[in-house]
Amino acid sequence: MVQLAYQDPATWLELGQPDPILEEIAQGAGKPQLEKRPDISSVVATRAAWAPVFKDFAEAAVARSNGSVTSTDIDIPRRDGGSCRALLYKPEDGKDGGRPLVVFIHGGGFVYGLPEMEAGLAVAAVQEYQCVALCLSYRLAPEHKFPTATDDCWDALKWITQNAARLGVDLSKGFVLGGTSAGGSIVTALSHLARDEKVYPPLTGLYLNVPLLLAPEAVRPEQQPLYRSREQNAYAPVLNKAFMDMYTAACDPDDLQNSYLWSPFNWPGGPGKAHAGLPPTYFQICGLDPLRDEALIYERVLRTEYKTPTRVDIYPGLPHMFVPNFPTHPSSKKYPKDALRGIGWLLNKGEQDTV
Template identity: 40%
Template sequence: MVLATASIDDPETWHLFANLDPEFSKMVEDGVKSRFHYEGPPLSLPETRARWNKMFRKDADLLLEATNGEVSEEEISIPVRDGSTVRALVYRRTCTPAQKGPLVIILHGGGFRIGNAEMEASACTGATQTYGAISVSLEYRLSPENKFPVAYEDAWDALLWLSRNASALGADLSQGFVFGGSSAGAHIVNPLVHRARDEKLEPPLTGVYLSVLPSLAPQNLTDEYKDLYRSREALKDGFTLTSKSIALPRHDFSSVESASLADWTCQFAAYFFQICGADLLRDEGLIYERELRLNYGGRTRVVVYNGLPHVFWYTHPSHSATEEFTKDTVLGLGWLLGKEV
């Protein structure tokens, strides 16, 4: 008997992506906790944010050090519509190139409530060091202090500002213009790609990076895909992300979730997806990629991490797949830029 293997081209096998990775299973058996596990007194949200920020700032410093001085980091403030500013980190090659590079903009995750620009330092330093990109890790104001649609408008305003100031930053958008995000950041990117298309952003985006994205509300699935949308229920009590932890107040993103599947397609750009097989968000990423590729002729590339949970590279960085994920991210961004190595 030939055992079935999981394939993105065969939705009936998607559930097999959830078969827990042996190395991760061993880590759990051995009591290896998530990097964010905390056994002290309960922390307030500001204290939790401060703890995460310190952790990721240390990571970013180590990543910069690992470039051996080839990549620099600059903190900038970008103005948004209500007079506030949002923080961003800009990564450039330290040697001045003869030609300006493409622009890569990435939004961090953190469930809309936690996170900072340093979280995407790995992707940004990688894109800068490998392809000469001007890479921007972009923040947005967090919930619950800032209700919907503040995070989305912050990201949109910053996207416009960066596109208009690209040359001053050292970028040439004709060389490539990539917009992406991880988890909550990818959730923000999705509708803004649609908005960029409808409002005729010039020059247009050339690539979209979506990592472990929440992309579809169950009520907005078409009949074609309802039977394929199984992971939210099957993995609701899984690792890292659960149905309880994903149940944000409706003001956080309910208006964005009201968009239909077709509303978020943009066949004018290439899409790179990273999907975790043991993630309750798995099927919405696979469905979205399938819709783009089969029904809209979109150019897509997908990497699925079999048997691994949501953002495993953050929660269990000692897992061997973390290095694979890092390499995949840089290669995927290179594919979006048309600059594979």
């Protein structure tokens, strides 16, 4: 198979050259649509401002389905006796049971976010593939320090395997786990936990959307030559070093250098074992994103060292989470279409060639 451009690390820095159309939009529109500030004191106000925007977005996604998709709020129990809210999307066709499941975990740096953020893709997947989709929530920092978010989602994943009939799914027909940004970090950690603890039925696919995978403090010498986007894109729009520093301070992980939950790229096990046995994985990666290279390095390791089927869509010159922040950019229409095709590839268990 012909090597694609992103498979050559020599091309990665070129991906960080700002997109000229984005620069024109930014100059004309000013600040991104979802404004935030890189200080912990502003987190609560930002959450309050974002919540109605994404709830309206989720309601509109269901409305566009013209009655073909239903939405239900459910509560998933946690280990501490509390519960986390989730959104369950199902086809409205009178049939129940036997469908594959796609689970989505939202992003927001572990400090922002709600399950409605993933509603657009969830509803589209239900319509296109007649699956069931479940969008999870988790407790946020700084009120709940790391790894509370990962723990909450791990509890949810185990609950799902025990309540498949209640959800109307057959996990043996498809059990896909997807996440955006911080949610992608959680997904990567959960995929390893599920493998190590032999969760059954096993996950059949992973969707990593601009994932956070490797903290600067945890970079190993062999990774360092390819780990350049944190520096190259330190002042990028939407996500940059100032926000990454704020998220880290809010989460306050115990051990930045050695925590494999915080940097799941460095999962223990050693060469040939750390990432063995993981399911096909689909990546969406942005070129102007500080997180670009950790995703590209991880994909490269999965593909070349573990022969894991992978699929990649990459967006040169565009920043982290550009779609909701710059919705008029032409690629903001392409991005969700790519994501939907990627979910379809995962539901087919990655049987096509790596692309």
